[in-house]
Amino acid sequence: MNFIDKLSAAWAGNNSLLCVGLDPDLARFPAHLRGQADGIYQFCKAIIDATADAACAFKPQIAYFAALGAEAQLEAVCRYLRETYPHIPLVLDAKRGDIGATAHQYAREAFDRYGADAVTVNPYMGSDSVEPYMEWTDRGVIVLCRTSNPGGSDLQFLQVDGVPLYQHVARLVAEKWNRNGQCALVVGATFPEELAQVRKIVGDMPLLVPGIGAQGGDIEATVKAGRTAAGTGMMINSSRAILYATPKDGEDFAAAARRVAIETRDAINQYR
Numbered sequence: 001m002n003f004i005d006k007l008s009a010a011w012a013g014n015n016s017l018l019c020v021g022l023d024p025d026l027a028r029f030p031a032h033l034r035g036q037a038d039g040i041y042q043f044c045k046a047i048i049d050a051t052a053d054a055a056c057a058f059k060p061q062i063a064y065f066a067a068l069g070a071e072a073q074l075e076a077v078c079r080y081l082r083e084t085y086p087h088i089p090l091v092l093d094a095k096r097g098d099i100g101a102t103a104h105q106y107a108r109e110a111f112d113r114y115g116a117d118a119v120t121v122n123p124y125m126g127s128d129s130v131e132p133y134m135e136w137t138d139r140g141v142i143v144l145c146r147t148s149n150p151g152g153s154d155l156q157f158l159q160v161d162g163v164p165l166y167q168h169v170a171r172l173v174a175e176k177w178n179r180n181g182q183c184a185l186v187v188g189a190t191f192p193e194e195l196a197q198v199r200k201i202v203g204d205m206p207l208l209v210p211g212i213g214a215q216g217g218d219i220e221a222t223v224k225a226g227r228t229a230a231g232t233g234m235m236i237n238s239s240r241a242i243l244y245a246t247p248k249d250g251e252d253f254a255a256a257a258r259r260v261a262i263e264t265r266d267a268i269n270q271y272r
């Protein structure tokens with residue numbers, strides 16, 4: 001099944017627009033997992049099992065694995081996701097961007113090595129840097145558009161021909177790059193006005209929307225700005241707020257993650 005069909009089925013099947021981000025930070029792990037050789041895998045697996053019925057996607061962030069030389073554990077996490085929850089899209093967050101020949105290797109890494117349904121890419125180097133990902137015609141290419149961080153405004157807000165640069169990116173992806181129909185855009189929950197602008201430009205194209213939870217984005221404003229007429233259209237990501245939810249009495253970290261994931265899914269669903 002291609003990325004968009006899988007995502008649409010997950011929105012409906014789990015009644016959720018919540019994307020659970022897998023950003024494993026050893027310093028914030030429960031003590032019993034910190035010293036274990038496969039602790040990152042065990043941590044992610046527990047989070048996945050605890051939240052899979054509340055999520056429309058999982059998004060491992062590659063840097064958290066690569067920084068520790070833990071790519072084998074990322075492979076194991078991806079394999080576990082594909083085999084155990086094949087109906088939930090796996091988005092590899094890598095934010096790649098390079099010349100075509102190198103981009104081809106990044107695409108192989110995301111789609112063949114890790115078996116991702118979709119990958120995040122940076123559009124700064126232009127169309128030929130994104131083209132190689134399109135060779136995998138059933139996979140998603142999620143292009144950075146209006147990112148959630150404050151510094152995103154440095155370039156994305158520059159006026160080009162009277163229009164902010166991020167809107168050019170939205171138009172370019174919607175009108176030119178999306179020939180497989182598997183593109184999506186990243187728009188931060190911290191910028192609901194821009195989210196609404198992007199929604200107007202791209203029709204029903206899915207948006208990956210990080211920035212709720214730890215970054216403080218407002219759920220109501222995010223959903224109202226980014227939803228489609230069908231009340232879907234978004235993977236609203238939360239990572240740290242779910243992964244490192246403070247356990248209540250008698251709860252372990254995975255149970256706490258589940259509680260926060262369900263609360264977040266329900267808060268999102270209130271405004272769809």
Ligand SMILES: O=C(O)c1cc(=O)[nH]c(=O)n1[C@@H]1O[C@H](COP(=O)(O)O)[C@@H](O)[C@H]1O
Nearest residue numbers: 061093120147148210213214215238239240
């Ligand atoms: O592409 C992303 O996922 C992304 C884009 C963006 O504009 N902002 C952003 O925070 N992200 C990622 O989304 C996640 C946000 O994590 P939390 O702030 O802990 O929810 C991290 O993995 C970021 O790398």
